[in-house]
Amino acid sequence: MSTKRARLPDHGLSWEQIKAKMEGLAKDDFDWRAGRLGVYVFDAGEDVRAVARDAYAAFIAENGLGPAAFPSLRRMEDDVVGFGLSLLGAPEDACGDMTSGGTESILLAVKTCRDWWRARGDSARIEIIAPHSAHPAFNKAAEYFGLTVRRIPVLADFTADATAMAAAVGDRTMMLVGSAPCFPFGVIDDIEALSSIALEQDIWLHVDACVGGYFAPFARMNGVNLAPFDFALPGVRSMSADLHKYGYAAKGASTVFYRSGDLREHQLFRFGDWPTGEMTTPTMPGTRPGGAIAAAWAVMNYLGQDGYRAKAQTVVETRKKYERGLGEIGGFQIWGNPMLGLLAFGSDEFDIFAVAEGMRDRGWMSANLKQPKGMHLMLSPGHALVVEDYLADMVDSVAEVRSGSRIAVAGGGARYS
Ligand SMILES: Cc1ncc(COP(=O)(O)O)c(C=O)c1O
Known part of the structure; x- marks a missing residue:
């Protein structure tokens, strides 16, 4: 948010001037091109x-x-x-839409599920049961749509506790959530x-494969031994999978996907009582950037299956090299059993947030974890090139x-504002 007034330039600038200004603005940004960022960018x-x-x-345009x-x-x-439907084992009748990001895909899946229950005459179903590690977008959806989320503690290996989740299901439960993988630990539920x-x-x-949707299928083709996590499992009704993460778009x-077209029906917004008549939009925005659709399509065709593999x-x-290297330094524990490109690690021997600060001062930025205290890398x-x-x-x-020459001062944890 900004409350600062800014005056437009009296006369338009040349592209050269603008470019120089932009380079100036970017000078304090972390150098993701040099692999310095372990979050936000998928290069x-x-x-x-x-x-x-x-x-x-x-x-x-x-x-x-x-x-x-x-x-x-x-x-x-x-x-x-x-392409997404094929990669994620979707059955014949499955369908989906492109959205603006993982959060929108999750918001839509939650809204669709809510309205599916309403159409079945069960509008008391307003509770989402999710592992503690699920993305905050489920709480955002709940807040927007008048629902609640119950987060269930994860197991010692940081995956969802399916037994505890089953025990939590009641008359008000509308949705179960699993992640493939979750953001904090990179492990697949x-x-x-x-x-x-x-x-x-x-x-x-709902399976949140925002991180793994365009990664796990290729890792599996390469021989990584991943348990089923997609529509191959008959209980999966919807999935989210981000193109702007490991789809490299x-x-x-x-993308948001549904097992069948009749489920997706509840995603649509229809309105006709205005001068222009009926308007139907499948996703949340009105205007949708053609560039984002074209770029995703182009990158998928450019990389193809071989490229993604x-x-x-x-x-x-690379993740294995980081794990080996941290093991050789000693004092670190890798949280759980990550199998893709995310890993999180902590320490019983030293303050991991102090280490994170030291790394930040040396030009490396990544997210921190608070529960338990740890560092996080999304590779x-x-x-x-920079391991x-x-x-x-x-x-x-x-x-x-x-x-003892450095003690952490910051509280750690991720800040997104
Ligand atoms: C597992 C998971 N789900 C959902 C999201 C939300 O995606 P976006 O930031 O594109 O809205 C993220 C983002 O990192 C994520 O890691």
Whole structure:
């Protein structure tokens, strides 16, 4: 939020002037191109970025609100959704939409589930049961749509406690949530168990694969031994999967999927009582950036299955290198059993937030965890080039904290404002 008034320049600036100003504005940003950021950016390299940028620019004015005017966007979105459906084991009748991001995908799935229950005459179903590790977007949805969330503590391996979640199901339960993987620890919940509970108790199961949706399928093709987490499990009714994360698309692109078209019906917003007559929008915005659709479509076609598999291989190998390196430094514990590109770690021997601060001072930024106290890394292919540098700075940061020359002052935890 800003309350500061700013005066427009009296006369427009040249692009050269603007570019110089923008470079000046960006000078304090973390250098994600050099792999310095372990959060916010998913960098698959300059070539992929160029494809996304050019495709975005080519469709910068087109509006996804008007598929009749822009059948190009309609076709691209159909392809993108279709790629996702195939990757996530969706059955014949499944369908989905592109959205602006993981949060919108989750908001939509929650709203759709709520209205599905209402249509069944059960509007008392307003409670979402989620593992403690689920993304805050479920609480955002609950706050927006008049619902509640019950967060259930996770198991010792940081995955959802399916037994405790099953025990929590009651007359008011509308949705169970599992993550594949969750953001804090990067571990995949036992979706098989959640699917069985959802079937037994006839409750909607949403799998939040915002991080893993366009990563896990390729990791599995590469031989990573992942348990089923998608529509292959019959209790999964909806999924969210972000294109702007490991799909390497430009920001503003995610997908939400439903097991069948009759479920998605409850996602639609229809309104006719205004001068222009009936308006139907499937997702939350009106205007939708054509560039985001085009960039996702272009990157998916550019990388193809082989390209995504190669990126997944690089990221998984890189994560293992970080794990090995931290093990060699000593004093760290990796939380749970991460299998993709996220990992979180803490320590019983030294203050991990002091170490995080030391790393920040050395130009590395990532999220911190508070419960339990830990550091967090979300890796991209670009990190493969900087593992050694990161670990070398980690050696120094740990030494500093062990010797007592640095004590953490900040509270840690993630801030997103
Ligand atoms: C597991 C998970 N779900 C949902 C989201 C929300 O996605 P977005 O930031 O695109 O709204 C994130 C973001 O990191 C996430 O990690």
